[in-house]
Amino acid sequence: MSYVKKYTFSGLFLMSVALGANSASAQESERINDLIDQVAKAYGGDELIELDSFRLQDRYKQALPGQGYTASYDEFVTFRRDTQLDLVRRKGSEERWTSNWNATLHLRVVSLPDAIATIDYEDGFVRPASFPDFDAAFGGAVRLSDTLLARTLVLNRETAVMKDGEIYLGERQQQVEIQMPHSPPLTLFVSEATGLISKMTRSRGPQTLHYIFGNYKKAGGIAYAADFSIFAGSTPVTISVDRRVSVGNVAPSIFGLDKSFRYEPARVDNQEMTVQKIGEGVHFVGRGPAYTVFIDAEDYVIAAGGYPGLRDRYEMFKKTTGNATPLKFQVATHHHSDHLAGLSEALDLGATLIAPKAAIEKIRSETGLEENSIQLRTLNDVINEGPVEIYNVATNHVDELALIYVPEARTLFQADHYAALHESEITPAGRRAVELYNAVNHLRLDVAIILSAHGGRPIAWAEFETAVEKFEGLPCRSQRSICQ
């Protein structure tokens, strides 16, 4: 059995055995072993293999594809990341921080004595992480480092498969494919001249991700690339600004919890699709992260919230309420890709889409609809349609955001600015919630209930106000070194 396991991935080897070309396979295996020995040497030899702990500190620019402030291009935001891995005990800590126009985010995924958890330093909650093991939680961190990829190659040499070489950056590169748990195969590009890894590729759905390494340095006898970037297809998504590596100094005390943290209180159960009556003629329908409000306009229905699964939510609404009037208008809240993904379903149902200009442009480019199509209606400042008022406001999240207000029911539907995710506690607010609060006050809307496109509980205005009042607005609440 070990024979089969050992050569499962070595297609070339099996083929050459079948053809009786033993000498060719022997040559192949010698070539790959020579290459792996060259990589081991280039990255530190015994120091690499005996590495007990590894720390990678990154400052990088991260693109937000489909989630930009404007619809015209994808902005980059600055992140810091501090990854500490105990490679002997297989424990890890990956901390990320950013504070940008859109959000402040400060999370650490960490191995605790009995579980892997995520600490959220912004809201003070600890959440059980969904990762089953070290590889699932920290395999992504390993793939970000040419040093750790080299170590993975050396320690798993029996699964490595040689591919065709290519010229890259003027140098002949050998390609070798390796396996990692919870990942499609990785292809490493190794410089024939230096034995250093210049690139790694792996597939993600229909795309190829390219991890690019360069500007090699040394730390504690180990080589590493100080420059690093990731491309999704031809689009840059991560560009390193500064990268540091150190070895042998991960303190065991980081794999624990500070007393000031507590496990997150119970979240609202959103597994099953529900239809909630909010007020006369106003229903809130959805499950998971995808909710739509349906508003009865007597002869027709107006809906808002454009996540995929719109048709299912509409069918559920009709079945539950007995309202069989057509869906005449569907409001898209803003241009972000996740909020536009269900709109083709609304078009199929014969609805006219109402959206801010930026979102209309995106919908047009995706559907091929003409600028003056009767299925598109641009929201400039405000639209009054039946019992609904739709306002266009600017916040720190997007330059154009549709707020859907039903005066009769004193209900406001919005996306991405606040959601009450917890069953019986106030969910902490971020800066976006404050901007929503200011926008509603500026428009002088009399709101009793707020609904979120991402679900959660319908929120009483007083609860929303309390959450907003509690927001401290500190960019480095924890005062941990990563954000100072």
Ligand SMILES: [Zn+2]
């Ligand atoms: Zn958004």
